[in-house]
Amino acid sequence: MVYSGDCFCGAVKLEVIGAPEAMGYCHCQSCRSWSAAPVNAFTLWKPSAVRITAGAEQVATFQKSELSQPGGSGEMRE
Numbered sequence: 124m125v126y127s128g129d130c131f132c133g134a135v136k137l138e139v140i141g142a143p144e145a146m147g148y149c150h151c152q153s154c155r156s157w158s159a160a161p162v163n164a165f166t167l168w169k170p171s172a173v174r175i176t177a178g179a180e181q182v183a184t185f186q187k188s189e190l191s192q193p194g195g196s197g198e199m200r201e
């Protein structure tokens with residue numbers, strides 16, 4: 124199965140193929156701030172399953188703190 128999506132402004136478009144490695148939701152402070160909602164629901168995909176189809180040059184990362192990135196185990200930490 125192929126799922127397609129885009130960012131809020133539409134500049135970045137992507138496809139993911141197959142099934143996610145994990146799905147979940149989190150209500151830590153970082154997720155609440157990032158999603159501007161009381162709970163953030165998400166899926167996690169292997170990089171090889173993700174293809175950016177438009178706007179790759181617009182993609183950036185932001186690390187709020189040392190612990191604000193998902194850990195190696197996939198566990199979200201605040």
Ligand SMILES: [Zn+2]
Binds near residue numbers: 199201
């Ligand atoms: Zn979180």
